[in-house]
Amino acid sequence: MEKNGFVDVSSILSGCYTGEKVRIRGWLDNMRSSGGIHFFLVRDGTGIIQCTMKKGKVDNEKFEEARKLTQESTLELTGTVQEDRRAPGGYEIRIEDMNIIHLAEEGYPIAKKYHGPEFLLDHRHLWIRSEKMQKILRVRAKFLEAAREWFQLNGYTEFHSPTLITAACEGGSTLFTVKYFNTEAYLSQSWQLYAEAAIASLGKIYTVAPSFRAEKSRTRRHLTEYWHLEAEAAWCDLECIMKVQEDLLAHVFNALSERVPRELESLGRPPEELARMMPPFERISYDEVVDILAKKKVKFNWGDDLGWTEEQKLTEEFDKPFFVTHFPTGVKAFYHKPDPARQSVTLSADLLAPEGYGEITGGGQRIDDLEELLRRIEEEGLNPKDYEWYIDLRRYGSVPHSGFGLGVERVIAWLCKLNHIRDAIAFPRLINRVYP
Ligand code: 4AD
Ligand code: MG
Numbered sequence: 026m027e028k029n030g031f032v033d034v035s036s037i038l039s040g041c042y043t044g045e046k047v048r049i050r051g052w053l054d055n056m057r058s059s060g061g062i063h064f065f066l067v068r069d070g071t072g073i074i075q076c077t078m079k080k081g082k083v084d085n086e087k088f089e090e091a092r093k094l095t096q097e098s099t100l101e102l103t104g105t106v107q108e109d110r111r112a113p114g115g116y117e118i119r120i121e122d123m124n125i126i127h128l129a130e131e132g133y134p135i136a137k138k139y140h141g142p143e144f145l146l147d148h149r150h151l152w153i154r155s156e157k158m159q160k161i162l163r164v165r166a167k168f169l170e171a172a173r174e175w176f177q178l179n180g181y182t183e184f185h186s187p188t189l190i191t192a193a194c195e196g197g198s199t200l201f202t203v204k205y206f207n208t209e210a211y212l213s214q215s216w217q218l219y220a221e222a223a224i225a226s227l228g229k230i231y232t233v234a235p236s237f238r239a240e241k242s243r244t245r246r247h248l249t250e251y252w253h254l255e256a257e258a259a260w261c262d263l264e265c266i267m268k269v270q271e272d273l274l275a276h277v278f279n280a281l282s283e284r285v286p287r288e289l290e291s292l293g294r295p296p297e298e299l300a301r302m303m304p305p306f307e308r309i310s311y312d313e314v315v316d317i318l319a320k321k322k323v324k325f326n327w328g329d330d331l332g333w334t335e336e337q338k339l340t341e342e343f344d345k346p347f348f349v350t351h352f353p354t355g356v357k358a359f360y361h362k363p364d365p366a367r368q369s370v371t372l373s374a375d376l377l378a379p380e381g382y383g384e385i386t387g388g389g390q391r392i393d394d395l396e397e398l399l400r401r402i403e404e405e406g407l408n409p410k411d412y413e414w415y416i417d418l419r420r421y422g423s424v425p426h427s428g429f430g431l432g433v434e435r436v437i438a439w440l441c442k443l444n445h446i447r448d449a450i451a452f453p454r455l456i457n458r459v460y461p
Contacts, residue, residue: 031101035071038114042106047118049074050101050126052154056094057135063091065120066113067102068154075112077103078120087123088198097129097154101413118119135266146447150461151453153168160288161448165437166283168235171280175273176231181256184230186219188237192411193315194218195358201236201313203248212237215430217360220257221391225422231256233433242334242422245445246383248434250454257428263372263390266427269387271304273347281440292441299440302345309349311370317342330356331375336383350374352388359405362390363397374429382439388429395419 032047051069058064061080066073080088094100094218104118115338135151145152152158176183194202195214201212216232223230236253256269281289282296289296309317314335318325323338331339331349351370354363362370373389392398398419410418434449447453452461 033071034067034069034074037074037106037118038072040108040116041077043108043116045108046100046103046121047103048103049076049118051054051059051099051105052239053094053096053097053100053129056091063088065094065100065102066179067100072114073156074114074116074118074320075109076120078123082344083120083122089127091123094125095129095130095131096133099126099129099397100124112122120308126140126363135333142445146453146458147415149452157292158451160285160292161265161437161441161443162451164288164292164441165287165433165449166367167281167284168214168277168437169254169433170279172273173233174280178276179229179272181229181251181258182227182230183235184216184220184223184227184232186213186216186223186232187212188235192218192415193289193407194210194360199240201237201239214238214349214381215253216255217257217428217430218400218412219450220255221360221415221426222418222428224257224259224424227416230231230256231258236430246333246435246438248291248450248454249456251435251446252450254431254433255428257426259424261390261424261427262425263350263374263427266390266429267308267350267374267386270388270429271306275304287370289440294440294442304346307343307346307347308350309347310347311353312351314339314349328353331384333383337381339382340379340381343377346376346378346385348374348376353451354401354443357389359401359407360391360398362374362392363401372427376429376431379443380439382435385434385435386441388427390425390427391456393419393423394424 030048031050032042034049047068051067053065054068054073055066061077065076067076069119078088078091102120103122104120107117107119109117116284167172174337189210189211190213194217202209203212213238220230233254235250237250240247240249250455264332278299282299286296317329317339318335323335352373354369354371357373359372361373364370364372371389374427375384376386377383378385392401398416402412438450439444443449447455
């Protein structure tokens with residue numbers, strides 16, 4: 026694509042300009058010189074391409090000027106595109122003219138050598154330029170693009186809820202408190218309670234927004250601020266909301282395989298693997314989980330919540346995502362609808378990713394009956410005053426309804442085979458990190 030006479034590296038790499046004279050602009054990722062040739066690797070945000078500058082083919086002054094170029098300097102280059110198998114990406118530009126826009130300072134902190142994770146987190150503002158981060162961030166963007174597409178194609182309306190709230194959705198232990206003038210407010214853990222209000226206005230809705238959890242534990246799958254893809258639908262039961270997740274993920278897997286195959290491949294997730302992980306996803310009940318874990322000699326009693334250790338063990342039994350349904354009432358938040366056929370369990374479902382990743386979505390059917398909601402609020406020791414507006418929803422036009430929340434970074438970490446969730450987001454927020 027051409028912008029003000031400049032072309033994108035990605036379109037050069039897809040063969041659109043072979044033999045043609047082009048102008049590009051970008052960052053100098055790397056440079057070396059050999060004999061009378063400078064080899065540049067130039068990155069423009071769409072791709073990276075080798076450019077060669079030959080003595081005698083450019084003004085001598087420019088050739089000498091190029092010697093002082095430092096890593097991450099920004100440039101405009103004019104040259105002719107050649108197919109070249111030896112070049113990374115298969116194409117190179119033979120430079121005819123160069124214009125230096127910014128000569129970067131010497132000593133770019135991220136050298137082409139090994140750096141420890143803390144160093145890279147401290148220099149995240151620069152590390153996001155790395156090839157690996159570029160790929161992850163692109164997959165992430167395409168994931169959300171495809172997810173939004175699915176919601177739009179299926180009659181869902183995007184809806185936004187407040188971030189500053191007063192009633193906890195997922196329990197008090199992970200709430201962040203913020204000073205709100207002369208009083209206190211919390212940061213939202215989920216849009217859900219507001220979404221339940223909004224379905225009476227819009228029917229089927231979704232959002233993509235940050236959620237906050239004051240997670241006190243250091244784990245490889247918890248952020249304190251994460252992006253939450255959530256959906257809520259009127260007239261939808263547990264089975265219906267599981268089907269929504271399956272259809273959504275089928276669309277997303279197909280889109281990713283088509284739109285970012287090279288990125289996935291080089292992150293260690295060839296698109297064929299996504300094809301293999303297509304829905305339908307198996308459904309196992311919490312009761313069955315208890316049996317499976319007992320067989321695997323994992324200490325786990327009926328009524329315990331699934332933690333990461335148990336989930337990791339459980340994922341050994343599956344090679345694609347699977348639902349765990351009907352969690353005990355005691356381990357789920359107050360709004361989960363107890364199963365009318367068996368009050369000790371809820372109409373809930375978590376989706377777990379294979380390969381040790383575990384929970385990627387949580388959701389299910391909500392309580393729609395006023396008395397039942399009041400009872401559950403009381404049983405959980407919550408103050409009904411805090412939930413007055415939410416309780417009202419069961420007074421005026423209550424409907425059976427369900428929803429779910431998907432942790433964007435959890436899914437990206439799994440799809441991109443990351444060791445730690447922090448790399449699924451540009452600037453991770455962790456128990457010990459809010460900088461940069
Ligand atoms: O299971 P959770 O707590 O469910 C809810 O918040 C529901 N109100 C969602 C809904 O029904 N609308 O969170 C949903 C998902 C989890 O399955 C997980 O993928 C992700 O959010 N998640 C986190 N991701 C990163 N860091 C954390 N600390 C997370 N906590 C939850
Ligand atoms: Mg959960």
